[in-house]
Amino acid sequence: MKSLISFAAALTCALATVRTISAATVTYDFNIGWVTANPDGAFERPTIGINGEWPIPRIEANVGDNVIVHATNHLGNQSTSLHFHGLFMNGTSHMDGPSQVTQCGIPPGSSFTYNFTINQPGTYWYHSHTGGQYPDGLRGPLIIHDPKSPFLGQYDEEIILTVSDWYHEQMAVLLPAFNSKGNPTGAEPVPQAALFNETQNLKVAVQPGKTYLFRMANIGAFAGQYIWFEGHNMTIVEVDGVYHQPAEAEMIYMSAAQRCSFLLTTKNETTANYAFIASMDTTLFDTLPEDLNYNVTGWLTYDEVQPFPEPSLVDELDPFDDMTLIPYDNQSIFGEPDKTIELNVIMDNLNDGANYAFFNNITYKAPKVPTLYTALSAGDLATDPSIYGSYTNAFVLEKGEIVQIVVNNLDSGRHPFHLHGHHFQALYRSEDEAGTFENANVTEADFPATPMRRDTFVLYPDGNIVLRFRADNPGIWLFHCHIEWHVTSGLIATMVEAPLDLQASITLPQSHLDVCASQNIATVGNAAGNTADFTNLKGENRPPNRLPDGLAQSCPIYLSLALMEPPFYELKRCRPLTSPRFTIRGKVALAFSILSGILGVLAVAAYGLSADPAASEDSVLSPTEQGAVEAAGSVGSSSSSNHEVVPEPKGREVLVISAGGGNRS
């Protein structure tokens, strides 16, 4: 009897072991709807939540797990879709999420099921990939735990920390004003606040003498962020889901969509609490509103009764250079490319007077048929890039080839570029103002032997980058700037990777077909919806026409500024010649208060002159129109004004993570 019991115990134990190491299915039911939130304590606004909550729940799984997300759109006034940023979606390109690319947007009242297997570890996030929507709140962490992580024994606990920017207005208000003749320079709306874990004055409880793995993600819309922890160093071990050899950093920079995991070891004593800070990259902003607090502060809380010190001022922003990272697996540089794609970035006006973003003089316009569906229905013509439309920047990649993407920034802003479906090797990044790669005098021998890898990489103003990847993942993968304003103004290219393999491997589930049918969107045909002749693009979606002779006429209100001494604006591109820099705050504040005075008058005049019909068509939700869903996610932390930090914050504690969300089975 005794032996039977011990056998049963052993069997139970063995089964338990099998259970923990075998793949599970993790299921989420997401009801996407409006809630009210006030994360900076300054303004209550409609925000997109899930299951009545905001911030939205994180998705967590283990490497090898199958994840199922049942998404139902209860927004009432907007379509939606979910993109799982950084996941390869190998074999399931149709679960990648961008609407009109791999699916139709999910209209109000409809449901859609995402079902995919995750075979990669690390720190990711998920967000809406429809209509510039995610800055309204539909963005959250996605964490893939790795039982075989090479850093497993080196930390005690994990802490998830997001950083983001926040707007008081809804995108439905901001987007029509941004993309209008009233904004000929394409000045992006400047956020009202920065957030940690979608709140302010966050307190992160830590214990002395321990090492934590911080999983950070910038889930913001626009602002890159400088991040540092007072009194503590960061040891970077992962970026964008790729393990790298440990690298010490005092300060990091994270663009929108980038992730960084680092080890942080706490002090041995609990006599003080320490501030950590994220500071928005103000060089991205065309104006610096006087009342903008571009910093957000949190605290490593060793002891609640100790003071929460104001952060010290720093006089230099000198972040860690991610190009110096070496991947943990020492993967060698891919060989010379089979295909090189060169993309030149410009911002320019079209004849509606609005400002657009272009790759190689083409601004992206979504096709009538989602690109994946065109590939699946085109037969042998699927390898002809022209069928995907004249305004999708489509490139057809052959299975297994080495692809090099060279991006030349002919614009004076920073742009974080993201490739869906892959990690790329980052071979080269020039300094600011270096011009095009062609003129860089850089050869194959100058590239690192073991280049760092990630999925989102920052391109500097008027500089260039070189990326390389192997086309080993058949699918339709966007390559785009991850500043959401630039997504909406067209800075997107489409990689059509091994389309014939896709035809052999993907069968569209019924929910794909249903959401398209309910909106009368075709699921076969070329970019124009033509099924009889895939090479005939008559009737395709197209952007406004180009201006006949250059740009100057589109931005006459800046003529006066351009003529001033020294010139504040460059006529050719109508972009600011100077941007505010954190390090010379004083000077810039003076210059900008003068400039913003002038701009203010001109902007009022310009907006008054432009009656933009698009603005009135958009459906904007007022807080009183929200109906049943209530302020579950509302966060009442009080915000400070004018760059001051509240000394005695009423912060919200963050819990060290334990079990994952969802239902595991």
Ligand SMILES: [Cu+2]
């Ligand atoms: Cu951009």
